[in-house]
Amino acid sequence: MQLMRIGERNSERPVVRADDGTLYELSPLTGDIDGAFLADDGIGRARAALAAHDLPAVPDADRVRIGAPVARPGKIVCIGLNYRDHAAETGSPLPAEPIVFMKAPNTIVGPHDPVLVPRGSTKTDWEIELGVIIGRHARYLGSPDEAADVIAGFAISNDVSEREFQLERGGQWDKGKSCETFNPLGPWLVPTDEITDPGKLGLRLWVNRELRQDGTTADLVFGIDHVIWYLSQFMVLEPGDLINTGTPAGVALGRPDQPYLRAGDVLELEIDGLGRQHQLLQNA
Template identity: 70%
Template sequence: MKLLRVGPPGSERPCVMGPGDRVLDLSSLTTDIDGAFLAGGGVDRVRTALAEGSLPEAEPYERIGAPVARPGKVVCIGLNYSDHAEETGAALPAEPVVFMKASNTVVGPDDEVLVPRLSVKTDYEVELAVVIGATARYLSSPEEAAGVIAGYAISNDVSEREFQNERGGQWDKGKSCETFNPLGPWLVTPDEVGDPQALGLRLWVNGEQRQNGDTKNQIFGVHHVIWYLSQFMVLDPGDVVNTGTPAGVALGRGPEAYLRAGDVVEVEVDGLGRQRQRMGQA
């Protein structure tokens, strides 16, 4: 099942992709796709309505928003692909590297992304995002993590590397600039995704392919990451977890590879759709 939200920022309508890729309106079932919907059996209600054929087609729309509304937090895993760690000169981590991104960085998959003022090293990162569907607190094993995952989406973990690595303090200041987390277009349920460790990830800048990886090369797999995080924090329904990026980021390519206003970034993950962002200037 593919869940999505369409409409202007702040006024998105909840929808689902129905038979024949028709976009169907979920307004009769919920006001939004958020943590309460995911934790309260919303996905099952949508399945029932789809089986009954009772959902109307959505009204025409011009914009797709992030597929989950108002995530409480965005938790990220750094250096989770061996080739990415190598290109950045970092040692392979013994445990997942964890950092946070401001939740208001989340925007629609095709929304404009703003290069921050004074930025000289704005970077891109295609990632598999996990959306939490049930409270995860001290999970007993990675296997238990599967039961708290609502679905998966594409994430572009946009980063400003000078802010992140050269300005002191923690990574968050280079990760939390406005618009720095395009998400979507869809939230795809686990039954449709299949094995999360068998997904190709790709990213292009101005038509040039920069990243071409596969989640099978993650150092810490999706279920391990969710289990691990639950030992240190409570993951709530609607939270987003970005699980790391493969090699090919601008940080490993040189100064000419960083993003500038006017650049176009395209991102895709197998089975999860495609994003397209034009870079603007803050």
């Protein structure tokens, strides 16, 4: 079972995807897939309703736009240089603690929506990441062992970045990360119990059908549970928040032989068990 939101942008409605790919309306249970739904055992209620055949099927499901699987999060928290091979390709030492930065929540778009190259951009880059969606409040967790209980599920997240804005325009990462459309998310929110081991997932990204990133979450410097525990010592994580856990090697920043993105390029992304994304680059 996977959770999705479909329909025109800013008018998405919640649905659940059964194992056979059929979509069913979640409107009998909730108006949206958001923090309130996740905190109120929404995933459990959706699973029970699906099993009981209490949900109507979505007509013409193959013709509808897919939105981000979670309504606009309260915050997007990101971890930098969290893959050993990515740190190596950028010539950076492994961090002693997680490197934390934020993205604006309104960067979230659907998994197949266009990505806009910002005005004045010369270094728009790609970053496939395992996105973690929070399902319960997390405040001063006692240990990483407590983190699994606050995670609702996982999704593909593309942490699109403009490297000149990020690294050469005053040292503030956020402005190279928060341009509009800079966080395609989805297509699904996959509940935690549907993923056997999030620490052993393959991540792959293609630019114009050329494989650029081919990594695994086994290469994380700081594992998912450690990241959630660590963040809870500095901020309260709330249901619906998104955590981007880092990207493996293969970004343009680490490969001078690879050009940065420009209008007309096509990105394709996939993570084991989490589906696939497809984006066309357009000028802002």
